[in-house]
Amino acid sequence: MEIKVLKDILSANDQIAQKNRALLENKQVFTINIMSSPGAGKTSLILETIRKLKNKVSMGVIEGDISSTIDAEKVKREKVPVLQINTGGECHLEAVMVNRALDNLPLDDIGLLFIENVGNLVCPGEFKLGEDRKVLILSVPEGDDKIYKYPLLFHLADAVVINKIDLLPYTKFDLEGFSLALKGINQKARLFQVSCTTHEGIEDWTDWVLSSMQRRKRTSRKKS
Amino acid sequence: MEIKVLKDILSANDQIAQKNRALLENKQVFTINIMSSPGAGKTSLILETIRKLKNKVSMGVIEGDISSTIDAEKVKREKVPVLQINTGGECHLEAVMVNRALDNLPLDDIGLLFIENVGNLVCPGEFKLGEDRKVLILSVPEGDDKIYKYPLLFHLADAVVINKIDLLPYTKFDLEGFSLALKGINQKARLFQVSCTTHEGIEDWTDWVLSSMQRRKRTSRKKS
Numbered sequence: 065m066e067i068k069v070l071k072d073i074l075s076a077n078d079q080i081a082q083k084n085r086a087l088l089e090n091k092q093v094f095t096i097n098i099m100s101s102p103g104a105g106k107t108s109l110i111l112e113t114i115r116k117l118k119n120k121v122s123m124g125v126i127e128g129d130i131s132s133t134i135d136a137e138k139v140k141r142e143k144v145p146v147l148q149i150n151t152g153g154e155c156h157l158e159a160v161m162v163n164r165a166l167d168n169l170p171l172d173d174i175g176l177l178f179i180e181n182v183g184n185l186v187c188p189g190e191f192k193l194g195e196d197r198k199v200l201i202l203s204v205p206e207g208d209d210k211i212y213k214y215p216l217l218f219h220l221a222d223a224v225v226i227n228k229i230d231l232l233p234y235t236k237f238d239l240e241g242f243s244l245a246l247k248g249i250n251q252k253a254r255l256f257q258v259s260c261t262t263h264e265g266i267e268d269w270t271d272w273v274l275s276s277m278q279r280r281k282r283t284s285r286k287k288s
Numbered sequence: 289m290e291i292k293v294l295k296d297i298l299s300a301n302d303q304i305a306q307k308n309r310a311l312l313e314n315k316q317v318f319t320i321n322i323m324s325s326p327g328a329g330k331t332s333l334i335l336e337t338i339r340k341l342k343n344k345v346s347m348g349v350i351e352g353d354i355s356s357t358i359d360a361e362k363v364k365r366e367k368v369p370v371l372q373i374n375t376g377g378e379c380h381l382e383a384v385m386v387n388r389a390l391d392n393l394p395l396d397d398i399g400l401l402f403i404e405n406v407g408n409l410v411c412p413g414e415f416k417l418g419e420d421r422k423v424l425i426l427s428v429p430e431g432d433d434k435i436y437k438y439p440l441l442f443h444l445a446d447a448v449v450i451n452k453i454d455l456l457p458y459t460k461f462d463l464e465g466f467s468l469a470l471k472g473i474n475q476k477a478r479l480f481q482v483s484c485t486t487h488e489g490i491e492d493w494t495d496w497v498l499s500s501m502q503r504r505k506r507t508s509r510k511k512s
Contacts, residue, residue, distance in 0.1 A: 203429060
């Protein structure tokens with residue numbers, strides 16, 4: 065791809081992302097963009113969070129996928145407003161897709177919005193959506209070397225969630241080595257270890273979500 | 289991205305892919321493009337194949353990554369010619385990158401060439417490289433629903449390798465359901481079940497690699 069074309073696309077995207085951000089701030093919606101490889105557990109972490117926080121915060125979800133509505137249907141069963149974006153081939157969400165989705169969500173009733181990006185460790189990092197936080201999930205079976213091969217997303221993340229820690233005994237994942245590598249390229253990122261199967265570590269994660277929201281002083285006004 | 293821009297890029301790519309193909313046919317090199325999500329086991333499958341076939345076929349490897357030379361170093365230890373491509377941000381290999389790599393590999397001494405694509409279930413499908421076969425690896429922990437969410441690569445694959453079957457007891461992966469879904473969108477694809485950890489199923493896979501090569505009548509001329 066011509067570098068100029070890419071720059072134009074990113075610059076146009078950033079402008080719409082700023083519009084999204086203004087709308088979300090105005091509506092007092094705290095927004096988390098969740099990114100990972102396919103199958104690392106984005107939907108599972110969102111579902112776990114919904115179950116844990118549903119009595120504390122009103123939530124909404126935007127589901128991004130190339131095709132299918134499998135994930136949106138799972139979220140719908142939790143009785144949370146959800147909107148599916150099918151990118152039809154694009155390997156990441158762009159701000160304009162989120163903009164259209166926001167028009168169709170009941171933002172006045174949502175305090176915490178999750179945007180589940182397309183499963184991809186590369187391109188989603190380049191496209192701002194208007195989010196408050198970027199969260200990256202890495203699952204144990206993917207291996208601890210992913211931080212060296214796909215550094216951009218690890219560098220940008222506000223939090224990194226290691227999922228499927230119940231599979232640690234069956235793999236060679238080096239938690240300590242990974243933690244050191246992460247500190248090397250991103251000193252601010254919080255690191256969580258969870259299993260969406262055994263529910264281990266979920267509370268640490270949801271505590272961080274809540275405290276991040278509170279720092280933006282939005283929770284109290286949204287939920288009585 | 290403008291659709292016209294994408295079309296131009298793909299058309300330019302296809303022309304270079306045809307050049308690669310002509311060169312590889314001329315040099316009698318059978319070429320397999322290996323694609324998967326990050327961490328599904330592309331390098332592991334290549335290493336297993338090298339160990340199994342090293343007395344039967346002369347091999348070479350092109351490693352594609354955003355950054356790092358971790359995988360190329362692993363292949364080098366097997367004493368096989370290897371070339372690392374760092375895409376520097378691009379989420380897939382393009383024919384022009386492979387073209388440059390081919391110039392720097394001893395093609396006269398290679399009968400079987402693996403091209404390990406960037407870990408991504410989306411974009412690599414759109415870019416032909418000049419390969420004889422496209423192989424897609426899906427690892428058990430990613431889940432059996434990936435075929436619905438990322439259908440293009442499953443549709444294009446000549447073979448689908450389910451890796452990490454040693455983790456089947458710890459996940460909800462539905463092998464039968466996946467096999468049916470695959471038949472639904474791709475009737476020609478061969479399906480393999482392997483574990484690069486326990487070595488289960490590797491021989492079925494390498495048998496297919498050898499018989500695919502033999503059908504191209506290249507093996508016999510390359511290895512005495």
